[in-house]
Amino acid sequence: MKYSFTHPLPKSIISHQTKIWIFYIAISVGIIYGYGVYLDYQIKTIKSHAQLSNTQIDGQDESISALNNTLNKMRTEIKLEAQNLAHNKDLSDALIKIFDLVPNQITINFMRLDENSLMLKGTTPTREAYSFLLEAPLRAVFDTTRADFYALPNGWFNFTSISKNQSNLGAR
Amino acid sequence: MRDFIESIDWSKNIVFLLLYAGILVACASLYLLPVMDSYKSAVTELRKTDILKTQLDSAISALKAEQEAFLSENAEVFTKLQKSPDKSEITKYANKYLKDIKIAESTAESTESNITIRTFKISGKSQNLGKIKDLTANISTLQNSAKIAFPLTIRKEKNTLFVEISVEVYSKKESAQNTQSENLMSKE
Numbered sequence: 001m002k003y004s005f006t007h008p009l010p011k012s013i014i015s016h017q018t019k020i021w022i023f024y025i026a027i028s029v030g031i032i033y034g035y036g037v038y039l040d041y042q043i044k045t046i047k048s049h050a051q052l053s054n055t056q057i058d059g060q061d062e063s064i065s066a067l068n069n070t071l072n073k074m075r076t077e078i079k080l081e082a083q084n085l086a087h088n089k090d091l092s093d094a095l096i097k098i099f100d101l102v103p104n105q106i107t108i109n110f111m112r113l114d115e116n117s118l119m120l121k122g123t124t125p126t127r128e129a130y131s132f133l134l135e136a137p138l139r140a141v142f143d144t145t146r147a148d149f150y151a152l153p154n155g156w157f158n159f160t161s162i163s164k165n166q167s168n169l170g171a172r
Numbered sequence: 173m174r175d176f177i178e179s180i181d182w183s184k185n186i187v188f189l190l191l192y193a194g195i196l197v198a199c200a201s202l203y204l205l206p207v208m209d210s211y212k213s214a215v216t217e218l219r220k221t222d223i224l225k226t227q228l229d230s231a232i233s234a235l236k237a238e239q240e241a242f243l244s245e246n247a248e249v250f251t252k253l254q255k256s257p258d259k260s261e262i263t264k265y266a267n268k269y270l271k272d273i274k275i276a277e278s279t280a281e282s283t284e285s286n287i288t289i290r291t292f293k294i295s296g297k298s299q300n301l302g303k304i305k306d307l308t309a310n311i312s313t314l315q316n317s318a319k320i321a322f323p324l325t326i327r328k329e330k331n332t333l334f335v336e337i338s339v340e341v342y343s344k345k346e347s348a349q350n351t352q353s354e355n356l357m358s359k360e
Contacts, residue, residue, distance in 0.1 A: 017181065021188040025195055032199045039207045046214040053221040060228040067235040074242045074250070076285045080342065081249040084319040085312055091320050092309040099301050113324040 097141065103133040118142065120161040123152070130159055138163050252317040257290050257341035265314055269307040270296030270335060278338070286345045291321060291338055298333045307337065317342040 014022075091113075098118065102108050106129065110121035118138075124130040127149055138145045142163035150158040243250065259275060266273045273296035280290045298304055304326065311318050321338035328334075 015181075015184075017185065018188070021185075021192065025192055028192070028196055029199055032196070032204055036204055036207045039211045043207075043211050043214045046211075046218050050214070050218045050221050053218070053225050057221065057225055057228060060225070060232060063232055064228065064235065067232065067239060071235065071239055071242065073285060074239070074246070077253055077287070077344075078242070078246050078249055080285075080287070081246075081252070081317050084317060084342070087319055088308065088311050091324070092305065095308055095324070096305060099305070107328075109328045111326045113322065115322045 101134065101137045101141070103129075105129050106134055116166070117162060117164045120163075121159070123156050123158055124149075125156050127157060130157070130161075134161070141165075249317070252315065253287070253342060253344050255316050256343050257292070257316055259292070261315060262292055262294070262339065262341070265311075266294045266296060266307070269303045270294070270298050272297050282345065288343050288345055290341050290343070292341065293336065293338050295334070295336045298335055299331070301333070304333065304335055307335070311339065314341075 012019075095113070098111070098113070102120075102122075106122055106124045108120055108122040110119070112119040120134075124134070130147065130149075135145055135147065138161065142165050145161060145163040147159050147161040152158055259277070263273065263275055266275065273294060276293045278291045278293050280288060282288050298307075308320055308324075311320055319340045319342070321340045323336075323338075325336040326333055327336075
């Protein structure tokens, strides 16, 4: 037996409007969470890229250090060769200067050239000839010059001269 | 429509709106903002790393260019240093200027920069000073890096000059030579 012409509607505990709100809240939270997960994924990718780059940077640092070492060695070698060339030229020039210093009146029988000194042994007709013709030019080149004389039976003198410098001969 | 509008419970909806806004603000501040901060810092770090990498790349290129320039400009120097001292070559050189020569290798020492210095003592006779001058002046024509060492002794007996001279020959050690050879070869 019916008391109403209308059919009964199903009544939910949660109202229709509440469902709509819950739906939008869930969607919004889902979107925020999804975006967060996407960002997390991006962060991981970026960090792995950065780690790879850091490894490459370490390799680059080693390469730079190796290249710098090689360059320093090369610079040292170039400098060494330049020093050798300069030394050879200085020595050659010094030798020429010494040969030019010796006058015709004086005979040199022995010469020893060291880095800072020159030893000459020879004969001179007089002490004065040595003093004016050889000692004076030697004094112009060397800081100190000292000579010892030994008289010979023919009236000439054997001499031993030692000249010293504070700096290298080539520098003069 | 009118029924629908009348059926809306405005007080309830306002509460829901406030709840919705609160949830959004809470999610953003407690979860999304920290993640975004992490993302920003990661991106900044990556950019810095990339900039550093680029700078290092350009530094390496500059150093390589400098090395190549050194190698090409000073190829003769490096070739000389790579060669081991050859006694026969030194003998040949000394023979040009002196007679009855004797060559003895006196010492060998190493420097910190992987260079070995071998000293050869040359003695011989000469008829004139010009030859001795040439002997010292042309030492750089040797195929090795060479330096005339002290002392230099000249002794005159009758009309013959007896000369004693030392020559230091510089060469790289084996391992260093190999590296240099590789550099030269890679350049070629």
